[in-house]
Amino acid sequence: MRKFLTLCFLFMFFIFQANAQATKNDNYVINGTITGIDSGIVRMLSDNRDVIDSAIISNGKFIFKGKIGSPRRRGFLISPGNWSFRGFLEDTLITFNIDTADAMHQYSQKKDYPIFWQIKETGSVLADAYTQYENEIGLTHCYSLLKKLKSAKKDSVSIIKNELDSLRGLIMGKEKAWIEDYIGRNPSSLAGVYIFNEYCNLSGNTSEVYLRTMINQFSGAAKASPYYEALMKKLPTLKNREANNLASDFTLQKRDKTKFTLSSTRGSITMLDFWASWCVPCRNGIPHWKKVYAKYHPKGLNIVSISDDRYWKDWIGALDQERMPWTQVIDEYSSINSRGKVGQLYAVRFMPFFVLLDKEGKVIIASNDENAVTKKIETIFQ
Numbered sequence: 001m002r003k004f005l006t007l008c009f010l011f012m013f014f015i016f017q018a019n020a021q022a023t024k025n026d027n028y029v030i031n032g033t034i035t036g037i038d039s040g041i042v043r044m045l046s047d048n049r050d051v052i053d054s055a056i057i058s059n060g061k062f063i064f065k066g067k068i069g070s071p072r073r074r075g076f077l078i079s080p081g082n083w084s085f086r087g088f089l090e091d092t093l094i095t096f097n098i099d100t101a102d103a104m105h106q107y108s109q110k111k112d113y114p115i116f117w118q119i120k121e122t123g124s125v126l127a128d129a130y131t132q133y134e135n136e137i138g139l140t141h142c143y144s145l146l147k148k149l150k151s152a153k154k155d156s157v158s159i160i161k162n163e164l165d166s167l168r169g170l171i172m173g174k175e176k177a178w179i180e181d182y183i184g185r186n187p188s189s190l191a192g193v194y195i196f197n198e199y200c201n202l203s204g205n206t207s208e209v210y211l212r213t214m215i216n217q218f219s220g221a222a223k224a225s226p227y228y229e230a231l232m233k234k235l236p237t238l239k240n241r242e243a244n245n246l247a248s249d250f251t252l253q254k255r256d257k258t259k260f261t262l263s264s265t266r267g268s269i270t271m272l273d274f275w276a277s278w279c280v281p282c283r284n285g286i287p288h289w290k291k292v293y294a295k296y297h298p299k300g301l302n303i304v305s306i307s308d309d310r311y312w313k314d315w316i317g318a319l320d321q322e323r324m325p326w327t328q329v330i331d332e333y334s335s336i337n338s339r340g341k342v343g344q345l346y347a348v349r350f351m352p353f354f355v356l357l358d359k360e361g362k363v364i365i366a367s368n369d370e371n372a373v374t375k376k377i378e379t380i381f382q
Contacts, residue, residue: 028091030064036100037078045075047226048338067091070225071126071190085116088130094123104146117143129191133182137174142167175199180214188220190227197227200234201349208238237347240355241366247272247357250342252306252329255319260304260329263361268300269380271373272355274348276308277318282352285370286322292374293326299381306331308340308351 032042034057042062044053055062057078071090077083083103087096096119103114118140121127134140142164149160179199183192196214200206215231222228239245251261262270273289275282293303303326309315315330331340340348346355346366354373356364365376 026091027065027067028089028094030062030087030089030094030096032062032064032096032098034060034062034078034098034100036060037081037083040081041079043077043079045077048335049075071124072226073126073194082111082113083116084113085119087119087121088124088127090124090126092123094121094127096121102147105150117146126191126194129182129189130195133175133178133191133195137178138167138171142171183214183217187217188222190221190225193218193222193225193227193231197230200231203349206234206238208235208242211235211238234347237345240346241363243363243365245363247355247361247363248345249361250345252332252342254327254329255316260327262304265302265304265357266361267359268302269359269364269377270302270304270357270361271377272346272357273303273305274308274343274346274351274353274355275305276351277314278309279351283318283322285352286324288370288374290324292377296377296381297326301377301381302326304329306340306342308343308348 032055037057038060040057042055042057042064043051044055044064046052053064053066055064068089068091071088073086073088075084075086078085083100085098088094098116098119100114102118103116105112105114107113118134121131131140134143145160145164145167149157149164152160176199179192179196182189183196186192200211211231211234215228215235218228240247247262249261249263251259254260262272277283289303293301297303303324305324305326305328307315307318307328307330309318309330310333312330319328331342333340346353350368352370353366353368354370355366356373356376358364364380365373367373
């Protein structure tokens with residue numbers, strides 16, 4: 001009997017080991033826990049924000065199973081409630097621990113879109129490296145201050161905000177140095193190529209020369225990743241942000257459905273203004289640009305506003321409210337979740353964003369800095 005039990009134990013042990021090895025090497029399993037939400041649905045999104053999988057939340061828990069191949073980061077949506085977060089997927093056993101108390105609440109058109117900037121994830125090598133990155137450049141401390149700000153008393157708000165402003169300035173310098181050091185020591189790391197791609201997406205100021213220098217360092221698994229491919233696709237678009245390069249021509253529709261082509265502005269100084277009806281900083285900056293246009297349009301300044309709105313009704317509604325006296329066009333999209341054709345062509349990562357062109361159509365300056373672009377215009381027409 002004892003021999004039989006021993007054989008059974010060994011049999012079960014080998015079955016367990018085989019299953020564990022299969023999970024580690026062939027598939028991923030995500031065991032998720034959400035504190036604050038007992039039931040609902042978690043949806044996994046593709047890079048284009050299409051739903052590619054979903055899991056039921058039961059008693060605050062959910063499970064995803066599948067195969068990812070090359071490790072990567074995915075976006076997730078939790079409903080009801082519009083909660084969103086991101087997590088790393090690798091073909092192994094992973095845990096997500098999420099607490100609704102950690103969410104940052106963002107409001108748009110009176111709707112709440114809470115987002116988790118950080119979740120507790122274990123089992124992923126990429127997640128471990130990214131957590132190290134966030135800790136060492138100060139992002140984790142930044143998130144803790146933002147969380148503290150939500151419940152701060154009036155006499156503490158200004159102190160926390162000042163600390164945040166100081167910390168953000170330090171982070172901007174630290175992240176670039178951290179990434180360069182990490183990639184230099186780990187050229188084949190998937191974490192390195194992912195973090196650098198994210199940095200390029202968010203910084204908005206990466207030059208073609210710098211990007212090419214960094215890309216040339218990658219090797220092995222990093223070079224075979226979708227993030228390396230994404231970096232390679234950025235290279236040709238950056239020429240539209242480099243001074244003295246001829247800006248790429250494009251054709252878009254105006255409000256009356258007639259077509260506007262950028263090259264038709266040759267012979268005048270032209271500023272491209274990338275904006276959207278839902279972009280609060282964009283709308284706040286319009287009075288300033290009205291003053292600039294009124295002063296310098298008689299001297300030869302043109303402005304072309306390119307809307308990132310996906311729906312014409314939103315765009316038209318904003319135009320009726322703002323009454324901007326310069327050329328207005330709307331970007332085009334191949335699908336509901338794709339990026340705008342011209343926005344992608346000019347590597348626009350955030351808005352507002354401005355590209356000032358000379359009379360030949362060459363780039364003078366490309367920046368999200370309203371003051372820097374304004375000063376350049378003033379210099380040209382002084």
